[in-house]
Amino acid sequence: MDALRTFNDRNVGASIDWAAVDRECALRTPRVLDCLREACLIESYLPVFVSRMCELFWDDVDATSVFTIEAFEAYGHYTVLRRYLEVVGHATVTDADVVRVRARDREHVYADKTGELVNFMATEHFAAAFFSQLAAMTEEPVAKGFLPRLAGEEVRHAQFAFDLLEARIRREPGLRDVVLDQAIHFTHVGAYVLPRVSPASDDNLEAIARFNEMVGRLVGRRMSDAVGEKT
Numbered sequence: 083m084d085a086l087r088t089f090n091d092r093n094v095g096a097s098i099d100w101a102a103v104d105r106e107c108a109l110r111t112p113r114v115l116d117c118l119r120e121a122c123l124i125e126s127y128l129p130v131f132v133s134r135m136c137e138l139f140w141d142d143v144d145a146t147s148v149f150t151i152e153a154f155e156a157y158g159h160y161t162v163l164r165r166y167l168e169v170v171g172h173a174t175v176t177d178a179d180v181v182r183v184r185a186r187d188r189e190h191v192y193a194d195k196t197g198e199l200v201n202f203m204a205t206e207h208f209a210a211a212f213f214s215q216l217a218a219m220t221e222e223p224v225a226k227g228f229l230p231r232l233a234g235e236e237v238r239h240a241q242f243a244f245d246l247l248e249a250r251i252r253r254e255p256g257l258r259d260v261v262l263d264q265a266i267h268f269t270h271v272g273a274y275v276l277p278r279v280s281p282a283s284d285d286n287l288e289a290i291a292r293f294n295e296m297v298g299r300l301v302g303r304r305m306s307d308a309v310g311e312k313t
Contacts, residue, residue, distance in 0.1 A: 203243030211289035
């Protein structure tokens, strides 16, 4: 696949100085590398997930536009993370690994548009925190350079989902309670294909608090308020 390799070299991670990767420095934080491997596998699945979403939202031009952007940027994340792990020589990802992960979702049928948007919003929000935390945890300069960019793209993806949900609620105000409940019980998209989705840090309170506020802006009630009312 010479054409694909050429495209990747010119358009995916082209600004990264791969020769500058400090292998010894990267290997001093194997936890970071293991997390990057998990993220790489999830990102490798997302273009397949997105194809299902484009089928589910085929009649919503904004939604299919958003998911098309997600597919390309997720591919970029996957490609950069896979190459980084190969350069470092730890926790590498193979084609067989990618196919095995994708196969776990082959039989799933997607039907709940609102639920999938909520899961997508939550996933991207926490992915942004995940990459930001890993950037703080590593001292390897190349990863420290590209991880904040990945985090910024995840912030944009979460906002895309927020905007799509906001438009649906505007058309159907009764969805507010549905979105609130689904946000409280959301499923990380990575959990569609992996037995466990690891946090980068045990301290995720800031990201949880920001998600709580995001949901509050979207539906007019924070998750914490709704849960408190039930206790």
